[in-house]
Amino acid sequence: MRIxxxxxxxxxxxxxxxxxxxxxxxxxxxxxxxxLNLEVTPFYYPQKMREPVTTELPNSQSLLLxxxxxxxxxxxxxxxxxxxxxxxxxxxxxxxxxMVPKLKNIPIVATINDxxxxxxxxxxxxxxxxxKKFARKQTLNWANHFITISQTMVQEAVEFAGVKEEKxxxxxLGVSPWWSETVSVEEKAAVLxxxxxxxKFVLFTGTLQQKKNLPRLxxxxxxxxxxxxxxxxxxxxxxxxWGMEESLTAIQNLTDKKRGHWLKYVSIDELRVLFxxxxxxxxxxxxxGFGLTLLEAFASKTPVLTSNVAALPEIAGDAAYLVDPxxxxxxxxxxxxxxxxxxxxxQLVMKxxxxxxxxxxxxxxxxxxxVYQTVL
Numbered sequence: 140m141r142i143x144x145x146x147x148x149x150x151x152x153x154x155x156x157x158x159x160x161x162x163x164x165x166x167x168x169x170x171x172x173x174x175l176n177l178e179v180t181p182f183y184y185p186q187k188m189r190e191p192v193t194t195e196l197p198n199s200q201s202l203l204l205x206x207x208x209x210x211x212x213x214x215x216x217x218x219x220x221x222x223x224x225x226x227x228x229x230x231x232x233x234x235x236x237x238m239v240p241k242l243k244n245i246p247i248v249a250t251i252n253d254x255x256x257x258x259x260x261x262x263x264x265x266x267x268x269x270x271k272k273f274a275r276k277q278t279l280n281w282a283n284h285f286i287t288i289s290q291t292m293v294q295e296a297v298e299f300a301g302v303k304e305e306k307x308x309x310x311x312l313g314v315s316p317w318w319s320e321t322v323s324v325e326e327k328a329a330v331l332x333x334x335x336x337x338x339k340f341v342l343f344t345g346t347l348q349q350k351k352n353l354p355r356l357x358x359x360x361x362x363x364x365x366x367x368x369x370x371x372x373x374x375x376x377x378x379x380x381w382g383m384e385e386s387l388t389a390i391q392n393l394t395d396k397k398r399g400h401w402l403k404y405v406s407i408d409e410l411r412v413l414f415x416x417x418x419x420x421x422x423x424x425x426x427x428g429f430g431l432t433l434l435e436a437f438a439s440k441t442p443v444l445t446s447n448v449a450a451l452p453e454i455a456g457d458a459a460y461l462v463d464p465x466x467x468x469x470x471x472x473x474x475x476x477x478x479x480x481x482x483x484x485x486q487l488v489m490k491x492x493x494x495x496x497x498x499x500x501x502x503x504x505x506x507x508x509x510v511y512q513t514v515l
Contacts, residue, residue: 437491
């Protein structure tokens with residue numbers, strides 16, 4: 140089997156040393172395929188016309204035009220494909236992001252990571268919103284089969300993206316054993332010193348966007364008893380996203396009160412240290428198609444507070460403290476319980492350690508390969 144794998148979300152990040160979300164998932168899938176000695180070719184959309192992506196991947200191929208130009212060309216020329224002849228090189232194409240190409244004679248498997256553009260369009264940029272939504276739905280028609288990364292996402296894909304349920308398979312993401320490797324005392328001390336952090340703190344990480352629910356989290360945190368705030372400052376890790384004005388205001392309020400820190404970017408190695416150093420990981424998101432950071436926290440032996448909505452309960456199982464993400468009171472009370480009850484933290488750490496054993500990138504890769512077989 141010769142696999143074409145979309146790599147637009149992670150190839151540029153390799154050069155920058157900064158890969159987010161979908162890109163990291165794709166990178167792990169690619170690496171598992173290489174371990175299995177499969178013939179896999181990465182394909183990426185260039186950012187601009189005639190501007191190649193800086194890549195370190197062997198045999199990486201460009202898809203000629205930037206995604207938007209490719210999509211527009213394919214939509215206005217129904218009988219034409221920009222990518223004729225690819226069947227000579229690959230047997231199947233897997234797009235792990237939303238960027239589905241129009242191919243001929245090659246089956247396409249498309250991963251649907253979430254349905255937010257359709258379910259919550261208000262959480263996305265309004266620039267060309269209707270055009271983007273229309274184009275996204277149209278390009279889904281070019282795929283032969285779909286993968287959702289949680290069972291929860293199946294119904295959302297059917298209801299909001301218009302995908303037929305019989306064309307959907309569920310494949311959970313994995314987590315690397317690397318997250319479970321204990322960092323040294325010296326490395327932990329160096330990272331805390333670099334960011335001027337105390338030995339005790341609570342952690343939030345994620346791109347600052349509306350679904351992450353940061354304003355409510357900060358409001359709930361600032362309702363904790365002052366002694367808990369003083370003992371456990373809130374550390375926010377995340378770069379700016381779209382529609383983050385309310386989050387910025389909340390962060391400013393937090394830092395003005397000297398109750399927390401905003402680290403706009405940390406490396407993946409530094410993030411592992413923070414996961415292992417924190418007293419609790421806080422993730423009261425309004426929506427997630429999966430929730431990969433929950434697994435990273437479980438692997439780091441860190442107790443987790445997360446939401447009781449979307450895919451988060453499915454991924455967390457009984458290993459996290461679940462709250463209503465729309466209730467500031469529940470978020471506050473959940474944080475207070477975690478910070479004042481050491482036995483509760485220990486129970487969640489043990490449950491998290493068991494829960495994370497159910498997820499691996501090897502398992503993800505093998506289940507994805509089974510999906511490919513259904514369309515070949």
